[in-house]
Amino acid sequence: GAVVSQHPSRVICKSGTSVKIECRSLDFQATTMFWYRQFPKQSLMLMATSNEGSKATYEQGVEKDKFLINHASLTLSTLTVTSAHPEDSSFYICSALSGTGAEKLFFGSGTQLSVL
Protein backbone atom coordinates (compact mmCIF):
# COMPACT_ATOMS: atom_id res chain seq x y z
CA GLY A 1 0.00 0.00 0.00
CA ALA A 2 0.89 3.66 -0.23
CA VAL A 3 3.06 5.18 2.49
CA VAL A 4 2.24 8.22 4.57
CA SER A 5 4.95 9.54 6.83
CA GLN A 6 4.11 11.67 9.85
CA HIS A 7 6.61 13.54 12.02
CA PRO A 8 7.32 13.90 14.82
CA SER A 9 5.91 10.78 16.44
CA ARG A 10 6.01 12.37 19.86
CA VAL A 11 6.44 15.90 21.09
CA ILE A 12 6.48 17.44 24.53
CA CYS A 13 6.26 21.20 24.77
CA LYS A 14 5.60 23.96 27.23
CA SER A 15 2.28 25.71 27.39
CA GLY A 16 2.13 28.67 25.02
CA THR A 17 4.49 27.31 22.40
CA SER A 18 3.54 26.30 18.87
CA VAL A 19 4.06 22.84 17.47
CA LYS A 20 4.20 21.84 13.82
CA ILE A 21 3.33 18.33 12.65
CA GLU A 22 4.17 17.19 9.13
CA CYS A 23 2.34 14.68 7.02
CA ARG A 24 3.96 13.46 3.81
CA SER A 25 2.76 11.11 1.12
CA LEU A 26 5.96 9.34 0.10
CA ASP A 27 5.01 7.48 -3.06
CA PHE A 28 1.92 9.21 -4.33
CA GLN A 29 0.46 12.65 -4.76
CA ALA A 30 -2.40 13.60 -2.52
CA THR A 31 -4.64 16.52 -3.32
CA THR A 32 -6.64 15.75 -0.22
CA MET A 33 -5.39 15.01 3.27
CA PHE A 34 -7.28 14.74 6.53
CA TRP A 35 -6.28 15.56 10.09
CA TYR A 36 -7.75 13.69 13.05
CA ARG A 37 -7.43 13.94 16.80
CA GLN A 38 -7.93 11.16 19.31
CA PHE A 39 -8.28 11.64 23.03
CA PRO A 40 -7.67 8.62 25.31
CA LYS A 41 -10.36 5.97 24.97
CA GLN A 42 -12.18 8.05 22.39
CA SER A 43 -12.60 7.67 18.67
CA LEU A 44 -10.61 9.37 15.95
CA MET A 45 -12.32 12.69 15.36
CA LEU A 46 -11.94 14.48 12.08
CA MET A 47 -10.57 17.98 12.60
CA ALA A 48 -10.18 19.26 9.09
CA THR A 49 -9.86 18.42 5.43
CA SER A 50 -6.74 19.77 3.78
CA ASN A 51 -6.84 20.47 0.06
CA GLU A 52 -3.71 21.27 -1.89
CA GLY A 53 -3.57 24.87 -2.96
CA SER A 54 -6.67 25.98 -1.10
CA LYS A 55 -7.85 26.67 2.41
CA ALA A 56 -8.59 23.79 4.71
CA THR A 57 -12.14 22.94 5.65
CA TYR A 58 -12.58 22.66 9.40
CA GLU A 59 -15.13 20.56 11.22
CA GLN A 60 -17.56 22.21 13.55
CA GLY A 61 -16.00 23.12 16.87
CA VAL A 62 -12.40 23.12 15.62
CA GLU A 63 -10.71 26.50 15.91
CA LYS A 64 -9.09 27.34 12.59
CA ASP A 65 -6.91 30.02 14.14
CA LYS A 66 -5.53 27.57 16.66
CA PHE A 67 -5.00 24.64 14.33
CA LEU A 68 -3.33 26.03 11.24
CA ILE A 69 -3.23 23.74 8.25
CA ASN A 70 -1.06 24.27 5.22
CA HIS A 71 -1.13 22.01 2.16
CA ALA A 72 1.31 23.77 -0.10
CA SER A 73 2.33 20.78 -2.18
CA LEU A 74 0.82 17.52 -3.38
CA THR A 75 2.93 15.54 -0.94
CA LEU A 76 2.97 17.64 2.21
CA SER A 77 0.41 18.94 4.65
CA THR A 78 1.30 20.51 7.98
CA LEU A 79 -0.72 21.06 11.11
CA THR A 80 0.47 23.76 13.49
CA VAL A 81 -0.98 23.86 16.96
CA THR A 82 -0.54 27.49 17.94
CA SER A 83 -0.09 28.55 21.55
CA ALA A 84 -0.61 25.02 22.75
CA HIS A 85 -2.22 24.41 26.12
CA PRO A 86 -2.53 21.24 28.20
CA GLU A 87 -6.04 20.61 26.89
CA ASP A 88 -4.53 20.30 23.40
CA SER A 89 -2.59 17.24 24.54
CA SER A 90 -3.83 14.47 22.30
CA PHE A 91 -2.94 12.02 19.57
CA TYR A 92 -2.97 13.68 16.15
CA ILE A 93 -3.02 11.60 13.00
CA CYS A 94 -3.16 12.46 9.33
CA SER A 95 -4.38 10.56 6.32
CA ALA A 96 -3.99 11.07 2.60
CA LEU A 97 -6.08 9.98 -0.36
CA SER A 98 -4.18 8.17 -3.09
CA GLY A 99 -7.19 7.78 -5.34
CA THR A 100 -10.92 7.51 -5.38
CA GLY A 101 -12.75 5.89 -2.51
CA ALA A 102 -12.16 5.53 1.18
CA GLU A 103 -10.09 2.37 0.61
CA LYS A 104 -7.50 4.66 -0.94
CA LEU A 105 -7.10 6.49 2.34
CA PHE A 106 -3.73 5.88 3.97
CA PHE A 107 -2.78 6.96 7.46
CA GLY A 108 0.34 8.28 9.05
CA SER A 109 1.54 6.73 12.30
CA GLY A 110 0.37 9.66 14.40
CA THR A 111 1.87 12.24 16.74
CA GLN A 112 1.42 12.17 20.48
CA LEU A 113 1.40 15.75 21.72
CA SER A 114 1.90 16.45 25.39
CA VAL A 115 1.67 20.05 26.55
CA LEU A 116 3.06 20.75 30.00
Next chain:
Amino acid sequence: DQQVKQNSPSLSVQEGRISILNCDYTNSMFDYFLWYKKYPAEGPTFLISISSIKDKNEDGRFTVFLNKSAKHLSLHIVPSQPGDSAVYFCAASGHYTGANSKLTFGKGITLSVRP
Protein backbone atom coordinates in the same frame (compact mmCIF):
# COMPACT_ATOMS: atom_id res chain seq x y z
CA ASP B 1 -22.93 12.29 19.99
CA GLN B 2 -21.27 9.04 19.03
CA GLN B 3 -22.56 8.15 15.56
CA VAL B 4 -20.44 5.01 15.29
CA LYS B 5 -20.33 2.85 18.36
CA GLN B 6 -18.07 0.01 19.27
CA ASN B 7 -19.39 -0.79 22.68
CA SER B 8 -16.99 -3.56 23.60
CA PRO B 9 -13.53 -2.16 24.28
CA SER B 10 -11.79 -5.49 24.08
CA LEU B 11 -12.14 -9.08 22.95
CA SER B 12 -10.00 -12.12 23.66
CA VAL B 13 -10.25 -15.31 21.62
CA GLN B 14 -8.34 -18.53 21.25
CA GLU B 15 -6.22 -19.05 18.17
CA GLY B 16 -8.17 -20.90 15.50
CA ARG B 17 -11.55 -19.75 16.78
CA ILE B 18 -13.79 -17.10 15.30
CA SER B 19 -13.49 -13.45 16.32
CA ILE B 20 -16.63 -11.37 16.00
CA LEU B 21 -16.25 -7.63 16.31
CA ASN B 22 -19.42 -5.57 16.45
CA CYS B 23 -20.24 -2.04 15.41
CA ASP B 24 -23.44 -0.01 15.55
CA TYR B 25 -24.27 3.28 13.90
CA THR B 26 -26.98 5.85 14.32
CA ASN B 27 -26.77 7.99 11.20
CA SER B 28 -29.02 6.61 8.47
CA MET B 29 -27.12 8.69 5.89
CA PHE B 30 -24.10 6.44 6.19
CA ASP B 31 -23.86 4.23 3.13
CA TYR B 32 -20.35 2.89 3.24
CA PHE B 33 -18.57 1.12 6.05
CA LEU B 34 -14.98 0.17 6.60
CA TRP B 35 -12.88 -1.72 9.06
CA TYR B 36 -9.36 -0.65 9.89
CA LYS B 37 -6.69 -2.49 11.80
CA LYS B 38 -4.11 -0.68 13.91
CA TYR B 39 -0.92 -1.97 15.46
CA PRO B 40 0.86 0.02 18.19
CA ALA B 41 2.92 2.95 16.89
CA GLU B 42 1.42 2.58 13.42
CA GLY B 43 -1.44 4.24 11.62
CA PRO B 44 -4.68 2.40 10.89
CA THR B 45 -4.63 0.28 7.74
CA PHE B 46 -7.64 -0.56 5.63
CA LEU B 47 -8.94 -4.09 6.10
CA ILE B 48 -12.30 -4.55 4.44
CA SER B 49 -15.33 -2.51 3.45
CA ILE B 50 -18.97 -2.92 2.56
CA SER B 51 -21.43 -0.79 0.69
CA SER B 52 -24.99 -0.39 1.91
CA ILE B 53 -26.27 -2.17 -1.19
CA LYS B 54 -24.72 -5.39 0.11
CA ASP B 55 -25.19 -7.37 3.29
CA LYS B 56 -21.97 -9.34 3.16
CA ASN B 57 -18.45 -8.93 1.87
CA GLU B 58 -15.76 -11.55 2.20
CA ASP B 59 -12.01 -11.34 1.77
CA GLY B 60 -10.08 -14.39 2.83
CA ARG B 61 -10.42 -14.89 6.55
CA PHE B 62 -12.31 -11.64 6.96
CA THR B 63 -16.03 -11.19 6.40
CA VAL B 64 -18.10 -8.13 7.12
CA PHE B 65 -21.85 -8.38 7.59
CA LEU B 66 -24.20 -5.44 7.38
CA ASN B 67 -27.71 -5.30 8.81
CA LYS B 68 -29.12 -1.99 7.65
CA SER B 69 -32.42 -2.31 9.45
CA ALA B 70 -30.60 -2.79 12.73
CA LYS B 71 -27.86 -0.30 11.81
CA HIS B 72 -25.36 -2.92 12.78
CA LEU B 73 -22.29 -4.41 11.20
CA SER B 74 -19.87 -7.02 12.32
CA LEU B 75 -16.44 -8.23 11.32
CA HIS B 76 -15.79 -11.95 11.46
CA ILE B 77 -12.25 -13.29 11.47
CA VAL B 78 -11.93 -17.01 11.06
CA PRO B 79 -9.72 -18.68 11.91
CA SER B 80 -8.20 -16.11 14.25
CA GLN B 81 -4.42 -15.91 14.37
CA PRO B 82 -2.09 -14.32 16.94
CA GLY B 83 -1.03 -11.80 14.29
CA ASP B 84 -4.59 -10.52 14.21
CA SER B 85 -4.07 -9.06 17.69
CA ALA B 86 -4.55 -5.33 17.17
CA VAL B 87 -7.06 -2.52 17.59
CA TYR B 88 -9.90 -2.65 15.08
CA PHE B 89 -11.77 0.49 14.14
CA CYS B 90 -15.15 0.58 12.50
CA ALA B 91 -15.70 3.62 10.28
CA ALA B 92 -18.59 4.96 8.25
CA SER B 93 -19.00 7.39 5.43
CA GLY B 94 -21.90 9.13 3.77
CA HIS B 95 -19.97 9.38 0.54
CA TYR B 96 -18.07 6.75 -1.36
CA THR B 97 -16.32 9.03 -3.81
CA GLY B 98 -12.78 10.09 -3.13
CA ALA B 99 -13.71 13.72 -3.29
CA ASN B 100 -15.15 13.55 0.17
CA SER B 101 -14.00 10.45 2.00
CA LYS B 102 -14.81 11.88 5.39
CA LEU B 103 -14.96 9.05 7.85
CA THR B 104 -16.64 8.80 11.22
CA PHE B 105 -14.83 6.35 13.46
CA GLY B 106 -15.78 4.24 16.42
CA LYS B 107 -13.56 4.05 19.51
CA GLY B 108 -11.97 0.80 18.47
CA ILE B 109 -11.87 -2.72 19.86
CA THR B 110 -8.67 -4.31 21.10
CA LEU B 111 -8.54 -7.91 19.89
CA SER B 112 -6.21 -10.35 21.57
CA VAL B 113 -5.75 -13.76 20.02
CA ARG B 114 -4.30 -16.26 22.46
CA PRO B 115 -1.92 -18.89 21.06
